[in-house]
Amino acid sequence: AAQDKIIIKFSHVVAPDTPKGKGAAKFEELAEKYTNGAVDVEVYPNSQLYKDKEEMEALQLGAVQMLAPSLAKFGPLGVQAFEVFDLPYIFADYDALHRVTKGEVGQMLFSKLEDKGIKGLAYWDNGFKIMSANSPLHTTDDFLGLKMRIQSSKVLEAEMNALGAVPQVMAFSEVYQALQTGVVDGTENPPSNMYTQKMNEVQTHATVSNHGYLGYAVIVNKQFWDGLPAEVRAGLEQAMAESTDYANSIAREENEKALEAMKAAGTTEFYELTPEELQAWKDALAPVAEEMTDRIGADVIEAVKSASGS
Amino acid sequence: MLRLLDRLEEVLIASLIAAATLLIFLSVTHRYALGLVADGVAFFRSHGFDGLSALAKTSYFGLRSVNLVWAQELTIIMFVWMAKFGAAYGVRTGIHVGIDVVINRLEPAKRKGFVLFGLLAGALFTGTIAALGANFVWHMAHASAISPDLELPMWIVYLAIPLGSALMCFRFLQVALGFLRTGELPHHDHGHVDGLEDGVEEVGEAILHSPLTPRDLTEKDK
Amino acid sequence: MSALIIFGLLVALMLTGMPISIALGLTVLSFLFTMTDVPIDTVALKLFTGIEKFEIMAIPFFILAGNFLTHGGVARRMINFATSMVGHWHGGLGLAGVIACALFAAVSGSSPATVVAIGSVILPAMVAQGFPRQFGAGVITTSGALGILIPPSIVMVMYAVATSGMQVQGPDGQLVDSASVGELFMAGVVPGLMLAGFLGFTTWYRARKYGYPRLAKANLAQRWTAFREAIWGLLLIVVVIGGIYTGIFTPTEAAAMSAVYAFVVAVFVYKDMKLADVPRVLLSSANMSAMLLYIITNAVLFSFLMTSENIPQTLGNWMVDAGLSWWMFLIIVNLLLLAAGNFMEPSSIVLIMAPILFPVAVRLGIDPVHFGIMIVVNMEVGMCHPPVGLNLYVASGITRMGITELTVAVWPWLLTMLIFLLLVTYVPAISLALPALLGM
Ligand code: NA
Ligand code: NA
Numbered sequence: 001a002a003q004d005k006i007i008i009k010f011s012h013v014v015a016p017d018t019p020k021g022k023g024a025a026k027f028e029e030l031a032e033k034y035t036n037g038a039v040d041v042e043v044y045p046n047s048q049l050y051k052d053k054e055e056m057e058a059l060q061l062g063a064v065q066m067l068a069p070s071l072a073k074f075g076p077l078g079v080q081a082f083e084v085f086d087l088p089y090i091f092a093d094y095d096a097l098h099r100v101t102k103g104e105v106g107q108m109l110f111s112k113l114e115d116k117g118i119k120g121l122a123y124w125d126n127g128f129k130i131m132s133a134n135s136p137l138h139t140t141d142d143f144l145g146l147k148m149r150i151q152s153s154k155v156l157e158a159e160m161n162a163l164g165a166v167p168q169v170m171a172f173s174e175v176y177q178a179l180q181t182g183v184v185d186g187t188e189n190p191p192s193n194m195y196t197q198k199m200n201e202v203q204t205h206a207t208v209s210n211h212g213y214l215g216y217a218v219i220v221n222k223q224f225w226d227g228l229p230a231e232v233r234a235g236l237e238q239a240m241a242e243s244t245d246y247a248n249s250i251a252r253e254e255n256e257k258a259l260e261a262m263k264a265a266g267t268t269e270f271y272e273l274t275p276e277e278l279q280a281w282k283d284a285l286a287p288v289a290e291e292m293t294d295r296i297g298a299d300v301i302e303a304v305k306s307a308s309g310s
Numbered sequence: 311m312l313r314l315l316d317r318l319e320e321v322l323i324a325s326l327i328a329a330a331t332l333l334i335f336l337s338v339t340h341r342y343a344l345g346l347v348a349d350g351v352a353f354f355r356s357h358g359f360d361g362l363s364a365l366a367k368t369s370y371f372g373l374r375s376v377n378l379v380w381a382q383e384l385t386i387i388m389f390v391w392m393a394k395f396g397a398a399y400g401v402r403t404g405i406h407v408g409i410d411v412v413i414n415r416l417e418p419a420k421r422k423g424f425v426l427f428g429l430l431a432g433a434l435f436t437g438t439i440a441a442l443g444a445n446f447v448w449h450m451a452h453a454s455a456i457s458p459d460l461e462l463p464m465w466i467v468y469l470a471i472p473l474g475s476a477l478m479c480f481r482f483l484q485v486a487l488g489f490l491r492t493g494e495l496p497h498h499d500h501g502h503v504d505g506l507e508d509g510v511e512e513v514g515e516a517i518l519h520s521p522l523t524p525r526d527l528t529e530k531d532k
Numbered sequence: 533m534s535a536l537i538i539f540g541l542l543v544a545l546m547l548t549g550m551p552i553s554i555a556l557g558l559t560v561l562s563f564l565f566t567m568t569d570v571p572i573d574t575v576a577l578k579l580f581t582g583i584e585k586f587e588i589m590a591i592p593f594f595i596l597a598g599n600f601l602t603h604g605g606v607a608r609r610m611i612n613f614a615t616s617m618v619g620h621w622h623g624g625l626g627l628a629g630v631i632a633c634a635l636f637a638a639v640s641g642s643s644p645a646t647v648v649a650i651g652s653v654i655l656p657a658m659v660a661q662g663f664p665r666q667f668g669a670g671v672i673t674t675s676g677a678l679g680i681l682i683p684p685s686i687v688m689v690m691y692a693v694a695t696s697g698m699q700v701q702g703p704d705g706q707l708v709d710s711a712s713v714g715e716l717f718m719a720g721v722v723p724g725l726m727l728a729g730f731l732g733f734t735t736w737y738r739a740r741k742y743g744y745p746r747l748a749k750a751n752l753a754q755r756w757t758a759f760r761e762a763i764w765g766l767l768l769i770v771v772v773i774g775g776i777y778t779g780i781f782t783p784t785e786a787a788a789m790s791a792v793y794a795f796v797v798a799v800f801v802y803k804d805m806k807l808a809d810v811p812r813v814l815l816s817s818a819n820m821s822a823m824l825l826y827i828i829t830n831a832v833l834f835s836f837l838m839t840s841e842n843i844p845q846t847l848g849n850w851m852v853d854a855g856l857s858w859w860m861f862l863i864i865v866n867l868l869l870l871a872a873g874n875f876m877e878p879s880s881i882v883l884i885m886a887p888i889l890f891p892v893a894v895r896l897g898i899d900p901v902h903f904g905i906m907i908v909v910n911m912e913v914g915m916c917h918p919p920v921g922l923n924l925y926v927a928s929g930i931t932r933m934g935i936t937e938l939t940v941a942v943w944p945w946l947l948t949m950l951i952f953l954l955l956v957t958y959v960p961a962i963s964l965a966l967p968a969l970l971g972m
Contacts, residue, residue: 015699015707046699048839054581060453063574076464078454116453144370145348147341152458157379166344169379169459171586173697174782177712180971182779323822324814327592334593334788338781382586389589390580393829396822405823406551409875411920413549428550435557439579446576471576 005040006232008220010066011055013047018196019254020068020216021045023124023247027218030239035232041066052171060117065224068124068216072153079112081300083292086155088162088211088285094252096308097125097213105307109300110217119222121237122244126190126214127255132199132206132268133186138277140164140284149175149187154295156188158288159212163281172197179203190214192251195258200268207271208259209281218244319399319477326392330385337381344373380459387457387467394474401432401481404496425495426486433482436475443471534841538563542834552880556830560837570840575833582832583825586784587696587713590689592821593787594641597768599817600794601639605804606765607649610635613762616755619747623739625661626671627732629654633675634728637682638769639790641689643915644922647676651930662745665931666941667738673927673938674945675731677912680878682724683717684772684787686824687878687911691904692716693828694835694886700894710890711900713783714776715972719901719963721773723909726962727952734948764797777970824879831883838888848892858896862957865889866910873914877922881914882907898960905963909956913949916942 010028014020028041044050050058056073058064074082084090091097100106101123110120131137133146143165150156150167160167168184178184179202186203188211194200218240225233263270273281293301347370354363400406413424450465457467489495538559545555564570601607614631621627632650640646651672658668680687695710702708711719738744750758759766772790775781781789798805805813838844851861868889872881886907893903915923918939928938956962 017707047697049836051581051697053584054577056455057450057577058574060449061571061573061577063571076456076458076461078456144351144367145345147345152383161374166341166374167379168341169382174587174712177714177972178779178782180779181714181777183782183785320815323818324811327596327818327821328814330589331593331596331788331791334785335792338785338789342780385589386584386586389592389825390583392592392818393583393822393825396818397826400819400823400826403819405819406553406826407823407877407880408549408551408555409546409920410549411875412547424548428548428554431545431548431550431558432554435554435561438561439557439576442573443576443579446573449573468576468580471580 006035006038006228008039008041008066009044009049009064010041010068011044011047011049011058011064012068013052013055014045015196016043016045019126019192019247019251020124022250023243024068026246027239027243030242031236034235034239036235038229038232039236059219059221062221062224064221066218066220068218070126070151071123071215071217072151072156074113074217075153077113077116077118079109079116080295081109081112081297083153083155084109084296084300084304085213085215086153086159087289087292087296087301088159089282090289090304091128091213091308094125097215098248099309100304100307101125101215103307105303108303113219114222117222119220119225120217121220121240122218124216124218124244125248125251126216127192127251128210129188129190129212129214130194130206130208130210131186131188132194132203134182134204135185136205136269136271137186137207137209138271138273139280146185147183149178149184155288155292156212158291159285162285162288175199176202188212190255191258191262192254195262200262200265203268205271206262206268207273209273209278211281211285316402319395319402323392323396323399326388330388330392333381333385333388337378340373340376340378344370347373383457383459387460387462390467391470391474394470395477398474398478398481401478401485402496404485406432422493425489429482429486429489433479433486436479436482440472440475440479443468443475447472534563534567535843535846537567538837538841538843546875552876553827553830556827556834556884560830560833563837568840578833578836579829582829585693585696586782587689588693588825588828590684590713590784590787591641591686591824592817593784593791594684594686594689595821595824596814596817597787597791597794598640598642598645599813600791600798600805601636601765601768602645602649603798603805603813605802606639606762606768606794606797607632607636608653609758609762609802610765611650611654613758613766615747616750616758620749621736622746623735623744624746625654625658626663626667626735626739626744629658629668629671630675630728630732630735633672633678634682634724635766635769637678637680637724639684639765639772639794640679641684641686641787643677643679643912644926646679647672647923647926648930651676651927655927655930661747664744665933666937667744669927669931669933669938670941670943670945671731671735672930673923673942674916674949675728676923676927677915677949678724678728678731681720681727681905681908681912683720684783684790685717685720685908687882687908688716688720688904689713689783690828690879690882691886691907694831694883695890695900695904698887698890700891702894703897708894708900711904715901715967716904717773717776717783718967718970718972719905720908722966723905723952723956723962727909727912727949730948730952731945734944738944764801768793768797827880828883831880834884835887844888844891847888848895851892852895856896858898859958861892861896862898862906865893865906866953866957869907869910870914873911873917873920875920877920878911878915881911899964901967902960902963906953906957909949909953913946913953916946916949 010024012020012024024043028043031039031041055067056077059067071082071085106123113120136142140163143163146165147168148160148165149170150160152169157167170178175187176197176199179199262268347366350366351363351370354366413421447465447468450468455464457464542555542559545558546552565572611632615628618627633646636646636649655668655672659665692711692713698710699707768790771793772786775786776783799807915921918924918935924935924938928935
């Protein structure tokens with residue numbers, strides 16, 4: 001009977017047609033299939049039930065069972081090791097990234113969530129970030145005086161400071177209008193976010209710097225997870241593994257498509273750094289990791305660096 | 311003792327609204343000043359005044375070392391605290407709005423019953439929230455979460471809910487007791503609070519007749 | 533079914549006369565506790581996070597600014613300026629009252645505050661000039677309502693907050709974002725000026741018909757002096773609207789800047805307020821803000837219950853299945869809001885109704901910004917008619933007229949507003965042209 005089903009409320013803060021939204025829908029489909037209908041996944045997109053700032057507490061209270069928050073949310077939870085993902089130029093490319101997120105280091109980081117009552121299941125990519133503004137961004141001198149929007153993060157704050165900009169914390173939903181009116185001058189985003197929020201319409205220049213990574217973790221309430229029958233858990237794990245590959249491949253595709261579409265739209269001039277400029281960016285941003293070592297932990301940074309092979 | 315609590319409540323909420331306003335004023339001014347100095351750097355550089363450009367650049371980094379990234383977060387926290395304790399103060403001043411068109415048509419004895427019911431319902435709701443909030447804060451204290459920018463422990467930030475609600479519950483009971491004794495409810499009288507001499511009587515009188523002001527039952531018989 | 537229980541409980545509790553915020557909170561608590569498996573602790577979480585948003589903070593800032601302005605001599609100087617410009621036309625002081633209300637509305641976010649600020653100065657003057665009291669009361673009660681249509685506007689912030697973050701599917705299945713405070717502010721400019729024109733016309737027409745007094749025409753020097761005295765107040769319009777439009781501030785920052793500016797003007801420039809009065813202004817602003825923020829938190833809780841019971845979606849499906857077209861829906865919304873205006877003040881109405889009506893409106897193809905402006909105009913009308921009409925009560929206090937007498941007095945202007953409401957409802961371009969022109 002329907003009431004005997006195990007209900008998993010999966011809440012997230014983005015639209016259903018984003019890579020994360022599609023990944024969640026895929027998980028819903030596969031989870032119900034692989035558990036032979038023992039589980040009913042209810043996906044709540046668009047912060048319908050819980051907003052960005054409250055979903056983590058809602059998970060800990062057991063009001064929802066599953067979330068896919070941005071990795072930047074774990075620092076404020078008291079697990080600052082996750083801030084390693086925000087470090088500039090820490091992953092050379094997707095392969096380097098996946099050697100971490102799909103390997104032991106990823107699991108080691110997840111284990112740090114357990115005494116918060118949280119179990120990490122998978123890492124979902126959003127993509128590598130590019131820098132945008134209303135003036136060319138070739139050298140660090142170009143950042144001087146620019147008000148750059150970031151999400152709350154000590155690492156991103158240090159990153160913008162290292163470039164010479166003025167970091168401004170602002171909610172994602174307010175960014176478009178702030179860019180349009182000039183309250184902030186620029187921001188950093190993976191191309192797909194920039195495109196879906198139409199930020200290319202209000203930014204004249206962008207540099208394809210791929211300087212940082214934006215990703216999510218799919219997490220569950222640990223008590224709920226541990227209480228599931230073993231065969232159900234196995235079914236869900238399989239569903240999660242497949243939807244992770246699905247979500248990641250969509251994310252990558254969408255980023256490529258978005259970049260092409262924005263270039264075609266012509267409202268933004270896209271710039272590729274020369275090798276010398278790229279090295280200058282890396283040099284300017286190198287102190288960020290040192291500055292953040294005490295927060296993140298030297299061992300964590302070392303582990304990520306050696307696993308990713310960079 | 312009670313008077314001390316009243317004073318504390320008033321000083322707390324008035325200071326919070328003033329501090330939040332000043333903080334945002336400072337952070338906007340700071341941001342604007344940074345933009346100006348950076349424009350100065352570019353201007354001097356493009357006109358070949360290298361010395362002045364370097365000087366402007368130094369002052370830019372000096373100014374930027376004043377970090378106000380946390381201003382927005384602190385403003386929000388201050389306002390949430392202001393809102394929770396201000397709501398308790400509002401019970402004392404009778405500012406919370408109700409629909410009184412129906413009960414105002416009842417005979418005085420029945421109306422008195424409804425007013426008491428409303429006050430006790432307020433005490434019940436805020437008392438429940440105080441208990442739930444205390445439980446929530448207790449859980450948060452164990453979760454060791456911190457606010458993203460200021461890195462304040464979240465349980466201290468959330469403490470506004472149980473403390474504010476408990477105070478509000480107390481105020482509802484206080485007003486209910488006063489109403490039982492004297493049959494009077496607190497008036498919300500803008501004119502008096504604003505404390506301005508000329509033309510205030512009229513304005514205060516006007517607000518007195520507003521539905522934002524809980525009806526005094528004795529006055530209603532007119 | 534659950535919708536009936538929830539609304540039945542809410543209405544029953546509200547009719548007992550308890551504060552609306554408490555009625556909302558108790559409805560949510562009792563429903564969640566008895567009928568759902570939502571952990572009750574989330575209520576405490578929602579009560580904190582419900583107002584944990586920077587855009588909401590515009591409300592206390594605008595209230596503080598308004599309180600500095602109301603008693604800070606700004607209103608009086610705006611009236612003098614308006615009188616020097618149009619005092620010699622038919623309706624003289626009355627017309628000046630409309631313009632002064634529009635000017636004050638451009639610095640204040642609240643309607644009753646506008647009635648108090650302008651009315652308490654100009655109404656005694658009108659009576660002294662030989663206008664019937666009814667005429668003056670009618671002009672100011674209705675023109676004061678411009679306070680929430682001409683930006684800044686607390687009711688617009690409430691609407692933006694109540695629908696914030698909602699992404700709803702439009703008629704073709706595309707996702708539509710809710711309206712931002714900035715867009716709504718810009719959208720209010722044209723309708724605000726238009727309504728001011730309409731009310732001014734009604735005032736002029738009736739004054740000419742009944743031969744009410746006109747003032748001597750002010751000469752250029754007098755006009756210049758009046759303008760120079762009013763300039764500090766008028767500059768605030770530039771600070772708020774210009775500041776938001778040019779991107780120096782976000783709406784919330786503009787609100788904070790205007791509070792600081794109003795404080796400086798009231799205390800140090802016009803010197804109509806003493807430094808010793810400031811703590812009391814702070815306290816009364818905090819009191820009013822906290823009351824509104826308390827309604828917001830409980831309304832957010834209520835709208836969480838609505839969403840978690842899927843009520844807006846069910847209502848939307850039902851209306852679409854019933855074949856309702858957008859214009860029929862708008863009539864229903866107008867009637868519903870006008871009816872609600874009989875019992876509640878605007879903030880509560882917007883906070884409770886907007887999250888429910890907004891998804892339906894978007895599905896029927898109505899623009900979120902246009903829908904917001906329409907709701908604001910509805911609220912304006914509601915403030916000017918009995919039994920509950922904030923502006924009426926305030927005007928009654930100033931003029932010492934009874935509510936019944938006032939109701940008769942306002943009807944020509946109220947009728948003007950109703951015609952304007954129809955226009956705003958069915959001509960979206962009035963609201964949308966300016967934001968579109970500005971590329972918003
Ligand atoms: Na206004
Ligand atoms: Na009304």
